[in-house]
Structures are given as structure tokens and as C-alpha cells.
Amino acid sequence: KNSSFNAGVDNTHLLLLEKEIDLLRSLSHPHIVRYYGFTVEGSKVNIILEYVSGGSxxxxxxxxxxxxxxxxxxxxxxxxxxxxxxxxxxxxxxxxxxxxxxxxxxxxxxxxxxxxxxxxxxxxxxxxxxxxxxxxxxxxxxxxxxxxxxxxxxxxxxxxxxxxxxxxxxxxxxxxxxxxxxxxxxxxxxxxxxxxxxxxxxxxxxxxxxxxxxxxxxxxxxxxxxxxxxxxxxxxxxxxxxxxxxxxxxxxxxxxx
Structure with a gap:
């Protein structure tokens, strides 16, 4: 899963994203989706989560x-x-x-x-x-x-x-x-x-x-x-x-x- 926020549009979104990143980084459990990292592309910050093949x-x-x-x-x-x-x-x-x-x-x-x-x-x-x-x-x-x-x-x-x-x-x-x-x-x-x-x-x-x-x-x-x-x-x-x-x-x- 790739979740993106436009950091240049709303600082509130960026702050929320930073909190999500910090939270996900701290979690490791078989029944919790894994967090792998994040990328910055221009004004966008992307978080990368584990792909789960069977859907929701x-x-x-x-x-x-x-x-x-x-x-x-x-x-x-x-x-x-x-x-x-x-x-x-x-x-x-x-x-x-x-x-x-x-x-x-x-x-x-x-x-x-x-x-x-x-x-x-x-x-x-x-x-x-x-x-x-x-x-x-x-x-x-x-x-x-x-x-x-x-x-x-x-x-x-x-x-x-x-x-x-x-x-x-x-x-x-x-x-x-x-x-x-x-x-x-x-x-x-x-x-x-x-x-x-x-x-x-x-x-x-x-x-x-x-x-x-x-x-x-x-x-x-x-x-x-x-x-x-x-x-x-x-x-x-x-x-x-x-x-x-x-x-x-x-x-x-x-x-x-």
C-alpha cells in the first residue's frame, strides 16, 4: 500500500503523516500490517506499507x-x-x-x-x-x-x-x-x-x-x-x-x- 499526502498543500496533513510514520515504525506483530518506509517526491511524502494479497x-x-x-x-x-x-x-x-x-x-x-x-x-x-x-x-x-x-x-x-x-x-x-x-x-x-x-x-x-x-x-x-x-x-x-x-x-x- 502506498499512501500519499501533498505536503505543500496543508501542513496539517504533513504533521498527521509524521505521526502515522512514527506510530507505524514502532509496531511489529503478525496481525498488524508492517511499515516499510517512506519516500519524498517533490511536495509529496509517501508511506509504504506491507501488501496483503487477499484484500480486506x-x-x-x-x-x-x-x-x-x-x-x-x-x-x-x-x-x-x-x-x-x-x-x-x-x-x-x-x-x-x-x-x-x-x-x-x-x-x-x-x-x-x-x-x-x-x-x-x-x-x-x-x-x-x-x-x-x-x-x-x-x-x-x-x-x-x-x-x-x-x-x-x-x-x-x-x-x-x-x-x-x-x-x-x-x-x-x-x-x-x-x-x-x-x-x-x-x-x-x-x-x-x-x-x-x-x-x-x-x-x-x-x-x-x-x-x-x-x-x-x-x-x-x-x-x-x-x-x-x-x-x-x-x-x-x-x-x-x-x-x-x-x-x-x-x-x-x-x-x-
Whole structure:
């Protein structure tokens, strides 16, 4: 992947690019897209990322349709391992969704696109490991993000839950209509998302709808991801021990660090 910004147009873009470069340089994990370097061509600065041949999860959903539960489990384990690594290094991804998770031909998945990521400073204060700002993609955003509240690693856990729903339905979260007809058909704003969606995320009791036919373990897993109070959501490490991820008859999912 080659990402370019015109440094001569907007210094803000250049500063954001420099932050992304510094962030990517510090990351090395089997489920994180590798950073290889950067080039400067006139007014443009290019960052060069690992090429992943299988495309993104969202592309695969468009091609093959919704994934079965076992397929969702295999990918979710790897996403959690990548998130556990990021969070262990004080990094928030802030835009977890199918389009930002790439798939190798072997089936290994890698978290990508850290343009909206933030390295969280390890400050000994009440606001340590938090940040603010509306960053990410609306249907995958957590309630605290859409409300403009302080955000920590638990926002990524909500977005992970939305990505699981995306894999189960092959639809953008909140646009799947369940058997009760729960779906969003509100007025579109300039970004292509309904005005009502931000409000719905902010006030709904749970997360986006998904098929009721999924297993009890998966329902419980999603209920934990969609806890309204971020403090009540598990960490990525804790979710790796959940029965949906590591059924009693199977060995616990190993953490790849």
C-alpha cells in the first residue's frame, strides 16, 4: 500500500503523516500490517506499507457474502490478538472495521490503516490513556465517541463488536434489519450516513442488530462488547478467554506477541 499526502498543500496533513510514520515504525506483530518506509517526491511524502494479497474483510464480504460463525471466530481471534498488542503498547486504533482489516491468502488477518490511530501517552494522571475527538467511521463508533467524551481502549472493543456484526450480516452495522424490522432508513447527511445514526448510537440500549440465530456464546460475547459503560467492557486480553473465542473443548486462544 502506498499512501500519499501533498505536503505543500496543508501542513496539517504533513504533521498527521509524521505521526502515522512514527506510530507505524514502532509496531511489529503478525496481525498488524508492517511499515516499510517512506519516500519524498517533490511536495509529496509517501508511506509504504506491507501488501496483503487477499484484500480486506469488507471486500471479501462483498464477494462471498456473510461469514458463518466459525469463520467469524477465526478472524475475531486474530483481530483480538492484534488489538491486545496495540493496547499493550498504548495505541488506540480508533477505526476498527472490515475495510481496515486485511486478509492474507493463508487466512491470516492484519489490522491496517492507522491514519486515525493515536499513541496514548503513559501519563500518571486521571486522564491517562484517554483522548477525545470524533475519529473513526460512524456506524462502527462507540457511544462515548459520538458523544465527544473521553475515549480509551474500550472504544476499539465496541468497534470490534460492530465488525463482528458486519461479518455476520455482510452489511454496514445498524443497516441490517432484524426480524423485528430494526434498521435505519433516516435522512442522509453529507457523509452518506443518516443524521439519525449518531443519535441512535448515543441512546440505544445495545449495539447494532444481528441475526438471532447465532450461538448463545456469540450473543454473550457481543453483549460484552456493546456495554454502554466503557468501564464495563472487557479488554482484548479478557475477550481472548471468552467461551466464544476459546470453547471449553478447545485450547485457549494463544496470544501472539
Amino acid at each position: 474483510i469488507s471486500k471479501n464480504l462483498d464477494t462471498f457474502g456473510a461469514f458463518n460463525e466459525n469463520h467469524v471466530r477465526r478472524y475475531t481471534i486474530q483481530i483480538l490478538q492484534g488489538l491486545d498488542y496495540l493496547h499493550g503498547n498504548n495505541v488506540l486504533h480508533r477505526d476498527i472495521k472490515g475495510a481496515n482489516i486485511l486478509v492474507e491468502n493463508s487466512g491470516r488477518v492484519k489490522l491496517s490503516d492507522f491514519g486515525a490511530s493515536k499513541l496514548v501517552q503513559n501519563l500518571a494522571s486521571a486522564t491517562a490513556s484517554t483522548s477525545t475527538g470524533l475519529k473513526g467511521t460512524i456506524p462502527w463508533m462507540s457511544p462515548e465517541v459520538v458523544k465527544g467524551q473521553s475515549v480509551d481502549r474500550k472504544a476499539d472493543i465496541w468497534s470490534l463488536g460492530c465488525t463482528v456484526v458486519e461479518m455476520l450480516t455482510a452489511k454496514v452495522p445498524w443497516t441490517y434489519c432484524d426480524e423485528k424490522g430494526m434498521c435505519d432508513d433516516g435522512q442522509q447527511d453529507g457523509s452518506g450516513w443518516p443524521y439519525s445514526l449518531l443519535y441512535k448510537i448515543g441512546v440505544s440500549e445495545g449495539g447494532p442488530p444481528y441475526p438471532s440465530s447465532v450461538s448463545a456464546d456469540l450473543k454473550h460475547f457481543l453483549s460484552l462488547c456493546f456495554q454502554r459503560d466503557p468501564k464495563a467492557r472487557p479488554t482484548a486480553a479478557e475477550l481472548l478467554s471468552h467461551p466464544f473465542i476459546s470453547p471449553p473443548s478447545a485450547p485457549a486462544a494463544s496470544r501472539t506477541n
